[in-house]
Amino acid sequence: MRLGFGDCLFDPDRRELTRGGAVVHAGPKALRLLEVLLDARPRALTKDDIHKAIWPDTFVSDATLTSLVAELRAAIGDDARAPALVRTIHGFGYEFCGDVVLAVRPPSGYREPTGWHRIILGGREIALPYGEHVLGRSQEAAVFVDDVGVSRQHARITVGDEGATLEDLGSKNGTMLNGHAIDGPTPLADGAVIVLGATALKFRVFKAVGSTETLTGRKKD
Numbered sequence: 001m002r003l004g005f006g007d008c009l010f011d012p013d014r015r016e017l018t019r020g021g022a023v024v025h026a027g028p029k030a031l032r033l034l035e036v037l038l039d040a041r042p043r044a045l046t047k048d049d050i051h052k053a054i055w056p057d058t059f060v061s062d063a064t065l066t067s068l069v070a071e072l073r074a075a076i077g078d079d080a081r082a083p084a085l086v087r088t089i090h091g092f093g094y095e096f097c098g099d100v101v102l103a104v105r106p107p108s109g110y111r112e113p114t115g116w117h118r119i120i121l122g123g124r125e126i127a128l129p130y131g132e133h134v135l136g137r138s139q140e141a142a143v144f145v146d147d148v149g150v151s152r153q154h155a156r157i158t159v160g161d162e163g164a165t166l167e168d169l170g171s172k173n174g175t176m177l178n179g180h181a182i183d184g185p186t187p188l189a190d191g192a193v194i195v196l197g198a199t200a201l202k203f204r205v206f207k208a209v210g211s212t213e214t215l216t217g218r219k220k221d
Contacts (some may be wrong), residue, residue, distance in 0.1 A: 003038055004101045004127055005085060007116060008076050010034060019077060026075040029054060033072050037096040044095035069094060101127050117159050119143050120202040133157045135196060149173050149197025164188040173197055
């Protein structure tokens with residue numbers, strides 16, 4: 001199982017990390033740290049937990065772990081001063097705090113994407129890889145919207161060969177796109193504003209650089 005977060009894709013079986021479609025040459029210990037933090041999410045790990053997972057039966061200093069965390073952050077494009085993926089819990093340990101999607105290979109014949117699709121919801125940026133993504137108030141939704149006017153499975157965004165479309169799923173209050181109610185699958189363009197209940201979401205497409213594969217699945221809330 002591969003995992004996507006931000007503009008990164010991590011394949012633990014192949015020990016491979018890509019960022020923006022390009023392979024990141026991170027060290028094996030940094031990849032192991034990433035794997036350990038992802039496996040534990042949303043639970044935070046103590047420094048001792050991490051030491052045991054990465055350096056079993058070997059004593060290493062906290063400074064070594066600090067350096068390894070810095071290496072991992074550099075590899076995935078995270079900033080220790082404003083972490084979006086790996087959070088430091090001072091006096092305790094570390095936590096993977098970013099949104100994560102499960103990943104599978106695209107179907108045979110799939111063409112290279114022209115961009116990375118995202119939903120911007122408040123301070124969250126949620127990846128929309130190849131496939132179907134439900135928007136709603138269910139905790140199982142790929143895009144969770146905490147709004148009493150939103151149905152559990154309110155709408156669906158489908159990302160495919162030709163781009164992305166938005167479809168209402170028979171919600172009680174309907175789905176608005178750029179100020180108009182939709183009544184069937186409707187193409188989405190960069191910058192489109194989607195309104196569910198009283199919540200506005202922005203759809204964005206960022207140019208893909210050197211992409212070789214895409215993702216599909218749901219975010220873990």
